Amino acid sequence: MTANSIAYECPLERRRDWLLIGLIGIIHATSHFFQLVLPTLYLSLAHEYGYDFTDLGLLASMFFLVSCLGQASSGFVVDRIGPAPVLFFGLLSFVASGVLIGLSHNYTMLMIAALVGGLGNSVFHPADYSIINHRVKPLRLGHAFSVHGLTGNLGWALTPVYMAALIHLFNWRVAAFGAGALAGVVFVCAWLGRRLLSGAVATAKPAEAPAASTPSEGTASTTTLETPTAGKRQAANPAALDLSRQTAWQTLLTLLAQPALWGAFLFFAFTSIAMSSVQNYTIPMLGQVYGIDKVLAGSTLSAYMLCAALGMLAGGFVAGATPRAERTVALSLIMAGLLLVVLAAGAVPSLAAVVLVALAGFCSGVAAPSRDMLIRRVTPKGATGTVYGLVYSGMDVGSSLGPAGFGLMLDLGFDLAPWIGAGLAFVVAAGMAVWVAHAASVAGPRAAQATAG
Numbered sequence: 001m002t003a004n005s006i007a008y009e010c011p012l013e014r015r016r017d018w019l020l021i022g023l024i025g026i027i028h029a030t031s032h033f034f035q036l037v038l039p040t041l042y043l044s045l046a047h048e049y050g051y052d053f054t055d056l057g058l059l060a061s062m063f064f065l066v067s068c069l070g071q072a073s074s075g076f077v078v079d080r081i082g083p084a085p086v087l088f089f090g091l092l093s094f095v096a097s098g099v100l101i102g103l104s105h106n107y108t109m110l111m112i113a114a115l116v117g118g119l120g121n122s123v124f125h126p127a128d129y130s131i132i133n134h135r136v137k138p139l140r141l142g143h144a145f146s147v148h149g150l151t152g153n154l155g156w157a158l159t160p161v162y163m164a165a166l167i168h169l170f171n172w173r174v175a176a177f178g179a180g181a182l183a184g185v186v187f188v189c190a191w192l193g194r195r196l197l198s199g200a201v202a203t204a205k206p207a208e209a210p211a212a213s214t215p216s217e218g219t220a221s222t223t224t225l226e227t228p229t230a231g232k233r234q235a236a237n238p239a240a241l242d243l244s245r246q247t248a249w250q251t252l253l254t255l256l257a258q259p260a261l262w263g264a265f266l267f268f269a270f271t272s273i274a275m276s277s278v279q280n281y282t283i284p285m286l287g288q289v290y291g292i293d294k295v296l297a298g299s300t301l302s303a304y305m306l307c308a309a310l311g312m313l314a315g316g317f318v319a320g321a322t323p324r325a326e327r328t329v330a331l332s333l334i335m336a337g338l339l340l341v342v343l344a345a346g347a348v349p350s351l352a353a354v355v356l357v358a359l360a361g362f363c364s365g366v367a368a369p370s371r372d373m374l375i376r377r378v379t380p381k382g383a384t385g386t387v388y389g390l391v392y393s394g395m396d397v398g399s400s401l402g403p404a405g406f407g408l409m410l411d412l413g414f415d416l417a418p419w420i421g422a423g424l425a426f427v428v429a430a431g432m433a434v435w436v437a438h439a440a441s442v443a444g445p446r447a448a449q450a451t452a453g
Helices: 003-007 011-035 042-049 053-081 083-103 107-121 124-135 138-169 172-192 228-236 248-256 259-290 294-321 325-345 350-377 384-411 417-452
Strands: none
Touching: 011 083, 011 107, 011 124, 011 138, 011 172, 042 053, 042 172, 042 259, 053 083, 053 107, 053 124, 053 259, 053 384, 083 107, 083 124, 083 172, 124 138, 124 384, 138 172, 138 294, 138 350, 259 294, 259 325, 259 350, 259 384, 259 417, 294 325, 294 350, 325 350, 325 417, 350 384, 350 417, 384 417
16 A cells, blocks of 8 residues: 555545445355255255155256356356446345245256356356455455455354244245345445446545556556566566457457466365265265264354455455465365365264364365466456456366265265365365466566566
8 A cells, every 4th residue: 555545545435445345345245145045955955856865966956057158158248337237236136146045846846046146156257256356445455355255254153043934834846935135235335336337436546546557456447558678577477468459359368378267266176066965965074974963964054154354354364465365275275175074084073074064164264365366367467357256167067076976975885075175185286376376476577577678
C-alpha cells in the first residue's frame, strides 16, 4: 500500500470494503452450500429409488462437469459485462435446481437438476475474485481472500446440518426445497447490495491517482504504456500483461501459453479430487471402516468443514507474514494427505478417527489464502475473471472425476480407495504449488532481461 493511499484511507472506504467482503462471503458460502446438496441426499435417494454409489456419484460428477465448462467461459463474460449480473444468474440457477430436486420422480429429473445447479455454480469464482481484486483495497486483500475461503467452508459445513435437520423433521423433498429457498434469500441480499457489487458506491478518493500500480496490486486499470520493450515484458511475464483490450480468443491464446497457469489448473484439479472424496464419501466410509453411525458421521463431515474454515483464518495471517506462499500450501496439503492415509489404515479408535478428519480439514484450510495469493501473482491485468475462471475450472474437473471414480471403486469393494486417493491427490497438489511458484519466479528475471534488451 502506497503512502498516498494511506493518507486518503478513511472510515467510509474501510466500511465499504468490509461490507463488500461480507456480501461476497455470503454469496460464496451459498455456492459451496449447494455443492453438497446432492451428496447429503445420497442415503435418502438410495432408499427411495435404490440407486447405487455409481449412480449417485454420477449426479455430482455431472454437476461439476457442467460447472467446469461454464467456469472456463464465464470468466470472459465477467470481464466484459461485469460480475454482478453473473452472480445473480448463478443464485437463481440454484433456486431452480433446488425446486427441481424437490419435484423429481426419476433419475432424469435429478440429472437435469444437477446440470442446472452446475451451471449456476460455474460463475462464482470468476465473479467473486474479479470483485475482490478490483474493488477491495490492497491493504485488505489478504483478509478478503481469507474471509472468502472461510465462508466457502462454512457453506460446506452448513449443508449436512441444514439438510439433515429438514430431512429429520420433514423429508428429503422438503430439504431440497429448503436449499432452493436459502439460495433465494441470498439472491435478495445480493440484489439489495447490487450497487456495492457493481462498484457504484461512492468512496473518498485522492485528488490524483498514483502514476502507476504494480501487478501485485491487482487493480482494474486498463492503461498501459505502448513502448518497444512492453511487448517483450508481456511475452516473458504473464503478470505484466494487460489483456483488457484483446478479444476473448486472443486472451485465451495468450493465457494458454503460460506454463504457470496450466500448473495452477492442475493444482486445483488435484485438490478438488481430494476434497470431493472427503465430501462425498466420508459419511459412508466412517460407517464402513469405523462403525460410526450416520448422525455422528455427518457431524464429523461438518467438523471437517468448520476446522477447514478455522484453518483459513489462520492461513490468512500466515499468507500476510511470508512471501513464500508455495511453502505454506505444500506443507499444509502434505499434512492433510498424511492424515487421510492414516485414516484409511483403520488403525485408530473411532473417536480418534473423528479428530483426524477434523485435523485434515484444518490443514487443508491453512493452504487456501496462500493459494489465492499465489494465483494472483500469475494473473495478468485485464483478465482477472478469465484467469480465475480458467484455473478454477480445474477444481470442477477434479470434482467431476472424483465422485464417480471413487464411487465405482467403493462398489467394486475397494473400501479404502477414497481416503487413500485423496491423500495422494493432496501430495500431488503440493508439488504443483511449488512448480507454479517456480514458473512465476523464472518469468520475472526473463521480463527484466527483455526490458534491458
